[in-house]
Amino acid sequence: MTNKEETIIETLIDNNNQDQKSSSNRWKMAIILGGLSAFGALSIDMYLPAFPEIANEFQASPSLVQMSLTLFLIGLCVGQLFLGPLSDMIGRRKPLLIGLLSYGIVSLLCIWSPSIWMFLLLRFFQGLTASAGLVISRAVVRDLYVGTELTRFFSLLALVNGLAPILAPIMGAQLLGFMPWQGVFVVLCIIGLSMFGIVVCGLPDTLPAENRAQSGVRPALLSYSRILRDRTFMGYALCQGLVFASMFAYISGSSFIVQNIYHGTATTFSIIFAINGVGIMLASQVTGKLAGRFSERALFKTGLITSASGGGLLFIAFLNQAPLYVILIPLFFVVSSVGVVSTAGFSLAMESQEKSAGSAAAVLGVISLTLGGIVAPFVGMAGEYTVVPLGIITTLCGMGAMGCYYFFVRPSHLTDNRWELD
CATH class of the missing domain: 1.20.1250.20 (MFS general substrate transporter like domains)
Incomplete structure (x- = not known):
């Protein structure tokens, strides 16, 4: 040799x-x-x-x-x-x-x-x-x-x-x-x-001293003001929040639906809950694998479409009093879309927030929790023996997320040869 x-x-x-x-x-x-x-x-x-x-x-x-x-x-x-x-x-x-x-x-x-x-x-x-x-x-x-590395790592984080x-x-x-x-x-x-x-x-501390923001209440408020006035960031934040709200509505009402309406056992509910949880993880992993091959924006919009169409199909199934096994199919897509939207959306929203990543992450988290908390009580507004409110909420949240994307997120030109859904 x-x-x-x-x-x-x-x-x-x-x-x-x-x-x-x-x-x-x-x-x-x-x-x-x-x-x-x-x-x-x-x-x-x-x-x-x-x-x-x-x-x-x-x-x-x-x-x-x-x-x-x-x-x-x-x-x-x-x-x-x-x-x-x-x-x-x-x-x-x-x-x-x-x-x-x-x-x-x-x-x-x-x-x-x-x-x-x-x-x-x-x-x-x-x-x-x-x-x-x-x-x-x-x-x-x-x-x-x-x-793309941010998207891939966030999908890994979602797995854990x-x-x-x-x-x-x-x-x-x-x-x-x-x-x-x-x-x-x-x-x-x-x-x-x-x-x-x-x-x-x-x-170790991942934020070097030279990259840190100015200390004080006023700089913090100015940082929040800048983030809240960022049309693109807020578009991604609202989209994620509304998709998360669909999942929160599912968490709030699914036990009553499975056990009270379809007469399933607690074990049946636990299995369904676990399967949907695995669906979120799998969707996040697929998103991470496809990042780099397709643009994050294309993946994000695919997640929004999945959420909106799944919510619509769920509503139709509820109106037609479909059996539980039929209901579970669109419900799986509604819940799993959270894995796609959160993984790609986090990367897109945080792309321009290098100097204020902590504040931006806080806004993303608070919007999702707030919207989820708002919709949860409405799931049971018509009683615990009807499924229609859940179908309406998931449909409205999915369509609302699509609307926020096309209204708030500014069009961006394709800068590489990867597929884009514009």
């Missing part, structure tokens, strides 16, 4: 080792950031099976216990709006570590709540602290990646994050089988403190 051939082989081996190291680092980062972004789902879904037990413990009405979920979501929104711009000013690491440590402490305090009112207050603060993982993890993704809403209710139900409701919050405390240790050891 000649020296030249040996050099070529050594170069190929080095490149292969670098690729393997890069792939390993991507997975490591995806697991850490996916775990951080899953705090919202874990904090909600794990304690839902404990509602009756919590109500008995505090001698409280079911509506008061349900208020703990509302206050958690309010805290999650408020926290993002505060911690997003703060992370742009002082870096990602400090507010993230403070948030995780505080989350662990607040989760522990929930165990010793002397009354339902203290429990409600602590749930608000738990949402406030959980927002650190949610908003800062997304800002870190924008710090590390841009363009997507396991939380599938596994959390199962974990919560299993824990309640051998311990009281306080055990759920002990586990949440352990998760928070464990993630604190993982971030200390494995996640």
Whole structure:
């Protein structure tokens, strides 16, 4: 073998080792950031099976216990709006570590709540602290990646994050089988403190000092003002929010539909819920694989079309009193479209937000949670034995997302040879 051939082989081996190291680092980062972004789902879904037990413990009405979920979501929104711009000013690491440590402490305090009112207050603060993982993890993704690589990595993140809403209710139900409701919050405390240790050891600050925003309330407000006046960004944010609202409506009403109207068992509902959750993850993975071959905008619009058409077909199926197996087909497409829209939409929305990634991630998160919270009560407005409101809401949200895209998102010219749906 000649020296030249040996050099070529050594170069190929080095490149292969670098690729393997890069792939390993991507997975490591995806697991850490996916775990951080899953705090919202874990904090909600794990304690839902404990509602009756919590109500008995505090001698409280079911509506008061349900208020703990509302206050958690309010805290999650408020926290993002505060911690997003703060992370742009002082870096990602400090507010993230403070948030995780505080989350662990607040989760522990929930165990010793002397009354339902203290429990409600602590749930608000738990949402406030959980927002650190949610908003800062997304800002870190924008710090590390841009363009197609951002789309691909976000799809990887969605794979890890997507396991939380599938596994959390199962974990919560299993824990309640051998311990009281306080055990759920002990586990949440352990998760928070464990993630604190993982971030200390494995996640450096990804925002260099020279790229940080000016500190102060006024610069933060100016940053939000600029983001809210960005027509293209707000278009993508509203589209994502409305598609997310369709999924939130499904979460709110699906248990009543499956069990009360179609007389399915709790196990049947759990299987359907898990299948749709897997659909979101698969859709996100397909989007990541196709990024680079097709433009992010084309993939995004495909997701919007899937959501709108799935909502319309679902509404028609409801009106015709179709059997459950027919209903599940368009419902699967409505829910799975979230994986496409969120993956491609995040990349497109964050493309121009390098200097204010934390604030922009906060706006994206708050809009989705707000729209989801608004539509959820309307699912049951006609009672728990009708499916029509869910069909109307998913249709309107899907069509509304399409309308927001064509009204707000400015046309952009094709700059490469990839397929575009313009």
